[in-house]
Amino acid sequence: MTPFIEMKGIKKAFHKHQVLTGVDFEVKPGEVHALMGENGAGKSTLMKILTGIYERDAGTVTVGGKEVHYKSPKEAEADGIAVIHQELNVIPTLSVAENIFLGREKTLSFTGVIRKREMEEEAKKYLEQLGVSISPKELVGQLSVGKQQIIEIAKALSLNAKCLIMDEPTAALTEREIQILFEVIQSLKEKGVSIVYISHRMEEIFTICDRISILRDGQFIGTKRIPDTNFDEVVQMMVGREIGERYPERDTSIGTERLRVEGLTLPGVCEDVSFSVRSGEILGVAGLMGAGRSEIMEMIFGARKKKKGDIYINEKRVTISSPQQAIAHGLAFITEDRKQKGLVLQMSVRENLTLPTMKKVSRAGVFQSQKEQAMVKDLIERLRIKTSSPELEVKSLSGGNQQKVVIGKWLGTSPSILILDEPTRGVDVGAKKEIYEIMNELTRNGVAIIMISSELPEVLGMSDRIMVICEGKVTAIFDNHDEVDQEMIMTAATGGENS
């Protein structure tokens, strides 16, 4: 079968820095083709060249058999190449149909009067093709993230898309929504639509994709058929070396209780949540998205008001009603949303790293530059943050390195209880392992860690105990040294024996 998209010998450099050194990539009609590589390997650059955001320095791109030089994503779209971005481009205050036809509304000739019913009927047609039941009249803002994403796919379909580029499509979806998305992808395949699937989640790639292409440091490493390869080979191709076990050995000794939560309640969010975590221990927190895991942690951290509930630190009851108080008690909270809640993006790596610890590097409110730089240097080395200079804006770093900056800024406060919310989301395999190792090192020094994660292998691989939350309630606490498996966790997370 002739490929729909064929890219050959693509080269691209930014200011002498070679980002792509001769990459080949092809997508056949009706194929789901995974594009993998560590952060900074050149995946986004390659896709931006394909869709006309960047110009290539060398190489050829053919779409549907003819060579193309797109100048903008609009031109690529006209040839049937659409991108489903990680940050969704929907307008929450408009209806589903209005979103699908935004900018191309069906109107009564030149009057500009919108033919609402016609739009809604056609929107319905596309949604049915995708096998989902969403009313075209519903406001998009009232839909879940998963459904909003499907609206974007429907929009691409209405534009006659022949190839969809999906960037981390499952990052914000619940397990169930992922299943629905996979069904949608399946029906797209049957219609001959091809998909470029960019993700760090290995399990998903092996479930849904037909082939996989791997980039490393801007080099094309190879394309494999999924049935002909395996997990370890892919990881090795990606990082260029064996990284060994995905999860480092947990070898810390567990000590006394650090944090105990009793009867934490906020109507509509959580009910009677009680648990504890000990020094040197990692407590994994599993549950579906929206189960209230992050909200519970925000309450403990004083960032959200609670109705009832007691918090004990080192067996002493404490009042925490603001993040400042939590920090004073040795808590640190690494939020799941590093861009919105973790970092000040336009500030430098240095400024972000010392934000919570400015008292340590200043006297009478005035910075001591040398102290600050020494501390920053130390953190950058300790966490192996890859940045050419501490003065670089933090938003120019890769996801994994941004996450390390967030962790780094809290390590500066020397916390004794560390809450990590989705610590490896959007982080590549190599950096993931490094983050796990940092967690291990911290527990070795007696820090208690609470880790929220939606990736069950990660929860099972890193936790000493696993707490499962379902609809704001603790439905199970497993000792991970016993026989725990993904199914047991999912059963508890969905709150039923037979779901």
Next chain:
Amino acid sequence: MKRAIEFDVKKLGPLIGFILLCIVLSFLSDNFLTVNNWLNILRQVSINSLIAFGMTFVILTGGIDLSVGSVLAFSSALTAGMMASGMDGMMAMMIGLMAGVLMGALNGVIITKGKVAPFIATLATMTIFRGATLVYTEGRPITGFSDQIAFQMIGRGYFFGIPVPVVLMIVIFFILMFVLRKTTFGRHTYAIGGNEEASRLTGLHVDRLKIWVYALTGGLSALAGIILTSRLNSAQPTAGTAYELDAIAAVVLGGTSLSGGRGWIFGTFVGALIIGVLNNGLNLLNVSSFYQQVIKGGVILLAVILDRRKEA
């Protein structure tokens, strides 16, 4: 201290514009490049600069303060009123200043504790403070208070040949530049404007800092008001009307982002100078005051458009 002299070339746009403007005006008018004229420009600029310095902090946090002109008027009237009733000049000025700080802090409290958008909160207090001024003055100028030396100095005095308001402006400029660049207060100001939620979760005292920032702006507006009162030797209840617009214009001309988190006080200083030089130059060239407004607005628009293009 390498970083102090390490200038970001991209940020120099306003300064280049300012220099170009000066070169053009020096060709158009013989009187422009004289020491006297420059002392005059600087003295005129000092009032707007002081307000704009405070406005820079407010805008860096992602806020806005529309009440500065009314704060100026109230502090001016209060200072004059106290002196008219026989109070010592120094004492009266302190009270005027404190009133400004308190009015600013009140803005901050309404915005943070009352969770009112800064635009709305200060729009309301702008009217309230103006009304309070009219009530206090009964709508009439306050004049005829005994001319005291400290009070005279602040608006009309000279320090080694330089007008005192100009000296004050320059000293405060350097202090605030230091605060923004070298202190935790400055760093927190940028952080809160850059990402308020992240700052809150990092344990910064977001509300407290914002209240201080508005208090600072209130205090600087009051100082500007006292200088103005001394210069005119009277307090006008309508003083400072629309001053917030010139202050915001100076901040924006200087390259500070209205969405917060990005900007610098040096830019604001240059922005205030551009407005001052433009006013002065157009007067020297006998341009009618109606056209002056059109030209001023056009320059602001042009500067901002050029600034945006640079960023793209």
